[in-house]
Amino acid sequence: MNWTDERVELLKKLWSEGLSASQIAAELGGVTRNAVIGKVHRLGLSGRAKAMTAAAPRQRKPRPAPASTASARPMVHGNTALATATRVMAEPEPQELPDPVANVIPMAERCTILDLNEFTCRWPVGDPGKEDFFYCGSRTKIGTTYCAFHARIAYQPVQDRNRRRLAR
DNA sequence: CCCTGATTCGC
């Protein structure tokens, strides 16, 4: 997957809107959050208004040997839920928020209220008390309540509200 | 354990 003008534009847009690198990576598809961050820096648009944490000097450290030839692991670690939740790559309208339920919550993640903990998404699906009710259960939380995927949906109205307030 | 962005450097 290469950085076409289109993808770069989308990257710029989402980054300026405050989405995290991993969220943008999921939105773009075919790239990791590292790739997104790397691109952001190369484009020179890193500092996003607020200087998150004081940019620590970050000292160098000797790199261990890349473990021979096959060095490019497909990064099995982390974020399977987000990857699964991300639908087909060619999204006709990236602006549209995806369906919060259909085909986006892996069966393996779904859980009851008893399975919820500080790391699980609390996005509810269905009617509480009914047989098929469950929680998203994804462990890709970005806030205190929802996974990265559902947070985008849950907090969208707030973002819009703030944007209008700022524009006023 | 989950996540964040920042940085380095082999490719």
Added chain:
DNA sequence: GCGAATCAGG
């Protein structure tokens, strides 16, 4: 230029 690996932090 790209991005995995790593770091430092929340």
